[in-house]
Amino acid sequence: MQFKVIGFLLCAALAGCGGEDDPSKAETHAVKLSSSDHRLxxxxxxxxxxxxxxxxxxxxxxAKGCVGGAVQLPETGPTWQAMRLSRNRNWGQPILIDYLKDLSRKAAAQPGWEGLYIGDMSQPRGGPMLTGHASHQIGLDADIWMRAPKHLMLTVNDREHISSISMRKSAGAFVNDEWTEQHHNILKAAASDPRVARIFVFPGAKVQMCKDEKGDRAWLNKIRPWYGHHYHFHVRLNCPKGDKSCVNQAPPPKGDGCADAQDWVNNILNPPPPKPKDPNAPKPQPKAPITLATLPSQCSAVLSSR
Incomplete structure (x- = not known):
């Protein structure tokens, strides 16, 4: 748990982990790779x-792939607006587009919410991004702002400059006064959809939802604590049925996950002492950048398709 604390506090100091995510260590690569192109x-x-x-x-x-035949989420719909349009990251698999439209309608039924502000999804052909996310590479991830849309008439310029609202207090150990019952309900609706693999949110939000939920708790299993994620929550969908080249992340552990989230919070509030350094330990090596050669071989065809 110590590594979680150090990473989380660093993210807190940086006000939200711009490089984000990605808890996908359990993933394995099951796709044949190319070995000829070492461009980034x-x-x-x-x-x-x-x-x-x-x-x-x-x-x-x-966190290591691409997407062919992606669909663009329209910039504005009856119950959503896509944000930061200059990034051109409002693309995804059709299943993601449908999911976001469905969830935005549910959000619009909440008092004080006209729908959803949708943040980064994927690039037009997925793959690693120039800045930011480690994941969001295969058209199945989306960031949804915590800010309640009071209207859906933002201009393109508005969407470049307006920001979401942080929900955290005490470095993410608790929610702040901006957190509402509507946030709970929207996250519950988001996680209850069978298309969802998991949702990432800061630890204090998960603990608060665990305390507040009085009914069915099965959906809490998909809400996972992770660094940052206090201005938005991150939805990850399962690979679509029949998509044989898509590699699912390992499913979350069984149970509602509330005890694990409380461990995160406890360690934020009372960090354990750092382990003594071993002078003989090898120096950690920087993570190798992702090149075209290390992506699935199909990604070359995705890039070259016209």
Whole structure:
């Protein structure tokens, strides 16, 4: 648990972990890889402005893959607005587009909410991004702002400059006064959808939901504590049925996960002492960047499709 604390407090100091996510250590790569192109994948995928003309399909895992035939979420709909349009990250698998539209309608039924502000999804062809996320690579992840939309008439310029609202207090150990019953209800609706694999949110929010939920608690299993995620919550969908090249993350442990979330909170409030350094321990090596060669081989075809 100590590594969680150190990482979480560092993120708190940086006001939210701009590099975000990604708790996908349990993922394995089951797709044949290319071995010929060592260009940085983020430079290749980060500058493509349109989706590939292919059938919708995800290749690889959430933090190491790409997406063919992605669909763009319309900039504005009856119950949503896509934010930060200059990033061109409002793309995803059709199943993600449908999910976000469904959830936005449920959010619009909550008092004080006109729908949802949708943050980063994926790039037009997925893959690693130039900045920010480690995941969001296969068209099945989306960030949803914690800010309640009072109206859905934001201009393009508004969407570049308006910010979401933080829900955390005490470095994420608790929710603050901005947290409402509506946040609980929207997250419950988001996690109760069978298309969802998991939802990432800061530890204090998970603990608060555990305290407040008086009915069915099964949905809490999919709410997972993670660094940052106090301005938005991060939805991750399961691989679509029949999508054989998509690698699911291991399912969450059984149970509601409330005790684990409380451990995160306890360690935020009372961090354990750091372990003494071993002078003979090898120095940690920086993580190798993702190149086209280390992505699934299908990603070359995704890039070259016109």
């Amino acid at each position: 994948a983020k430079d290749l995928f980060g500058h493509v402005s349109t989706a590939s003309k292919q059938n919708a399909e995800s290749f690889g895992s959430y």
